[in-house]
Every structure is written in structure tokens, then in C-alpha cells.
Amino acid sequence: MLTSISDAICNGNTYDIAELVQSDLDAGNDPHELLKAMTDGLDRCGQKFGCGEYFLPELIVAGEAFTEGMNILEPHLVGSTMGQEGKVVLGTVAGDVHTIGKNLVGFLLKSSGFEVIDLETDNSVEKFVQAVKKFQPDVLGMSALLTTTMEGMGNVIKALDKEGLRERTKVIIGGGPVSEKFAEQIGADAYAADAVEGVRKIKELVAK
Ligand code: B12
Structure with missing residues (x-):
């Protein structure tokens, strides 16, 4: 049941999430619908946190439940990993440890045939610059989930x-x-609201 999956994430049910995802897959549910339900659960958890109903521990276990669920779901979402569409360096900006969205973008890029160098989280300006020098990617993708960390993106571009x-x-x-x-203000080439749009825009940037 997709509702149970969403609730399990929102409630940080790390014990049952793997089994729930597996049984929904066994029942023939579309893996992309399962991913939507999982993301919906995280969104609801974030809203509850935002209005003071949930606190940091709830946020942490919801993130853990999402990761547990993804371990089961990920192999079912993979498309072609063959072609070489281009090279992308991906990372979260300094002070920011939110990984889930960035990981989804990286995952979809790999499934679409991109080489992805994942710098993980909390990357200083210097780390991004060194990685661009070393790997010479076609595209640098930066992620920020906090209003306090997003300014770091402009510093990397400078x-x-x-x-x-x-x-x-x-x-x-x-x-x-x-x-x-x-994105316009800081001189980035593109912005994407979600991972699917991200892959589409990165393809456009590489083709330019
Ligand atoms: C899970 C979570 C956490 C987990 C993260 C676990 C992990 N491993 O990632 C933990 C518990 C660690 C956490 C901590 C904190 N969090 Co938090 N967290 C969330 C939560 C609930 C979900 C985030 C998430 O994963 N969403 C699901 C993914 C799929 O969506 P997404 O990240 O937006 O990514 C998609 C798009 O944005 C886009 N995208 C993202 N990055 C990129 C990059 C590129 C290149 C492209 C193209 C696209 C792209 O594509 C992605 C996939 O579709 C959000 C609420 C929310 N609804 O966002 C709060 C939220 C982001 N957190 C918040 C806060 C305040 C914090 C803390 C400061 C709490 C505290 N008091 O300590 C700390 C800060 C830690 C730090 N230094 O980074 C606030 C931020 C408020 C603000 N505007 O600044 C939010 C919005 C909650 C709220 N409503 O108040 N958090």
C-alpha cells in the first residue's frame, strides 16, 4: 500500500520500511510510484518539523527510513547505465548535510548514462574548485537545502x-x-526543481 509506505517514512519506521517496499514491489506496483510515496512521506515529515509538531530526532529517523527503503527500491529504478552522456561533479554545499535529493539526482544521472563524481556533503568552495580542476566535468551540480547554506553556491561560481x-x-x-x-542572480547556467528536470537540463547543457 503506497499510503503505508508514505506513512512509514513520515513516522521514521526503519523496522518495517524494507519489508513494505519489497511487498509492494512483489505485488507489481510501479517502482516510480513507490519513490513518489516515499518522497511524499519525507515532505510531510518536513512540514511537521516546520510547524513544530516534529523535532530533529523525527527528521533523522525519517531520513534513515528513506535510505533503508531506497536500498530495496534502487535496483528496480535503474535504466540503462551504458552510454557516456557526459561527466557531472555533484555535491552539497558547505554546512549542508542533506544528501537524499542530491543522491536521487546522481542516481538518475547514472541511470541515464552519465559518469557521476559524487563529492557527498558539506563541500567548501576550495573542494568544489579542486574537484573541477581534477575531474574536468561537463557540468557541476550543487545542492543546498538550507537558506543559510545556499549563498555558498554563488561563492563557488565566483x-x-x-x-x-x-x-x-x-x-x-x-x-x-x-x-x-x-540561479540567475548568482550566475548559474540552470536550476532544476527535481531530479527528472535536473537530468533533462543537464542533457541540454552538455549539448550546448
Ligand atoms: C530529511 C531531512 C533532514 C535530515 C537529512 C538526512 C539526509 N541524509 O539527507 C537531517 C535530520 C540530517 C536534517 C537536518 C537538518 N535539517 Co533538514 N530536512 C529534511 C527534510 C525532511 C527532507 C529533505 C529531503 O531529503 N527531501 C527529499 C528530497 C528528494 O528532496 P530535495 O532534497 O528537495 O531534492 C530534490 C530537489 O530539490 C532537487 N535537487 C536537490 N538537490 C539538487 C541538486 C541538483 C544539481 C539538481 C539539478 C536538483 C537538485 O532534486 C531532488 C530530487 O527530486 C526537509 C523538509 C523538506 N520537505 O525538504 C528538512 C529541511 C530541509 N531541514 C531543515 C532544517 C532546519 C534542518 C536542520 C537545521 C535542523 C536542526 N535544527 O538541526 C538540520 C541541518 C543539518 C545540516 N547542517 O545540513 C529545514 C530547512 C529550512 C530552511 N529553509 O533553511 C527543512 C525544510 C525542514 C523544515 N520544514 O523546516 N534534515
């Missing part, structure tokens, strides 16, 4: 510019508090 790396590296940003307008 540093890439200063190092002469901006011309050859397209930049896309994503995450809850950022927007198309913010």
Missing part, C-alpha cells in the same frame, strides 16, 4: 570564474530554497 574554469564548466543548482531567479 571562485571558478577567478580560476579560469567557468568557461568550460556549466553549473546547475537545486534544492528546496533555491529557484530559477536565484
Whole structure:
């Protein structure tokens, strides 16, 4: 039941989530619908946290339940991993440890044939610049979930510019508090609201 999956994530039910996902898959449910239900659970947990009904521990177990569920679901979502569409360096900005959205973007990119270098979380400006120098990606993707960390994205773009790396590296940003307008303000090449749009826009950037 998709509702049970959503509730299990929202309630941080790390004990049952794997079994629930597995039995929904066995019952023939579409894996993408299961992913939607899981993301809905996280969204509801975030809303409860935002209005003071939930606290940090609830947020943490919801994130853990999501990861447990993804361990079962991920192999069923994978498409083609063959082609070489391009190279993307992906990471969360300094001070930000939210991994789930970034991981989904990375996962979909890999499934769509991209090589993904995942810098994980809490990346300083220096770390991003070093990674761009080392891996020479077509696209740098940055993620921020906090209003207090999103400004770091602009600093990375300035540093890439200063190092002469901006011309050859397209930049896309994503995450809850950022927007198309913010992307324009800081000079990013693109913004995406979700992972599917992200993959589409990254394909467009690589083709340019
Ligand atoms: C789970 C969670 C956590 C977990 C994270 C676990 C983990 N491993 O990631 C933990 C418990 C660690 C956590 C901690 C905190 N959190 Co938190 N968290 C969340 C929650 C509930 C869900 C985030 C999530 O994973 N969403 C699901 C994914 C799939 O969505 P997404 O991240 O937005 O990503 C999608 C798109 O944005 C986009 N995208 C994202 N990145 C990128 C990058 C690129 C390149 C592209 C193209 C697209 C893209 O594609 C993704 C997939 O479709 C949100 C609420 C919410 N609804 O977002 C709060 C939320 C983000 N957290 C919040 C807060 C305040 C905190 C804390 C400060 C709490 C505290 N007092 O300590 C700490 C900060 C920790 C830190 N330094 O980073 C606030 C942020 C408020 C704000 N605007 O600044 C939120 C909005 C909750 C709220 N309503 O108040 N959190």
C-alpha cells in the first residue's frame, strides 16, 4: 500500500520500511510510484518539523527510513547505465548535510548514462574548485537545502570564474530554497526543481 509506505517514512519506521517496499514491489506496483510515496512521506515529515509538531530526532529517523527503503527500491529504478552522456561533479554545499535529493539526482544521472563524481556533503568552495580542476566535468551540480547554506553556491561560481574554469564548466543548482531567479542572480547556467528536470537540463547543457 503506497499510503503505508508514505506513512512509514513520515513516522521514521526503519523496522518495517524494507519489508513494505519489497511487498509492494512483489505485488507489481510501479517502482516510480513507490519513490513518489516515499518522497511524499519525507515532505510531510518536513512540514511537521516546520510547524513544530516534529523535532530533529523525527527528521533523522525519517531520513534513515528513506535510505533503508531506497536500498530495496534502487535496483528496480535503474535504466540503462551504458552510454557516456557526459561527466557531472555533484555535491552539497558547505554546512549542508542533506544528501537524499542530491543522491536521487546522481542516481538518475547514472541511470541515464552519465559518469557521476559524487563529492557527498558539506563541500567548501576550495573542494568544489579542486574537484573541477581534477575531474574536468561537463557540468557541476550543487545542492543546498538550507537558506543559510545556499549563498555558498554563488561563492563557488565566483571562485571558478577567478580560476579560469567557468568557461568550460556549466553549473546547475537545486534544492528546496533555491529557484530559477536565484540561479540567475548568482550566475548559474540552470536550476532544476527535481531530479527528472535536473537530468533533462543537464542533457541540454552538455549539448550546448
Ligand atoms: C530529511 C531531512 C533532514 C535530515 C537529512 C538526512 C539526509 N541524509 O539527507 C537531517 C535530520 C540530517 C536534517 C537536518 C537538518 N535539517 Co533538514 N530536512 C529534511 C527534510 C525532511 C527532507 C529533505 C529531503 O531529503 N527531501 C527529499 C528530497 C528528494 O528532496 P530535495 O532534497 O528537495 O531534492 C530534490 C530537489 O530539490 C532537487 N535537487 C536537490 N538537490 C539538487 C541538486 C541538483 C544539481 C539538481 C539539478 C536538483 C537538485 O532534486 C531532488 C530530487 O527530486 C526537509 C523538509 C523538506 N520537505 O525538504 C528538512 C529541511 C530541509 N531541514 C531543515 C532544517 C532546519 C534542518 C536542520 C537545521 C535542523 C536542526 N535544527 O538541526 C538540520 C541541518 C543539518 C545540516 N547542517 O545540513 C529545514 C530547512 C529550512 C530552511 N529553509 O533553511 C527543512 C525544510 C525542514 C523544515 N520544514 O523546516 N534534515
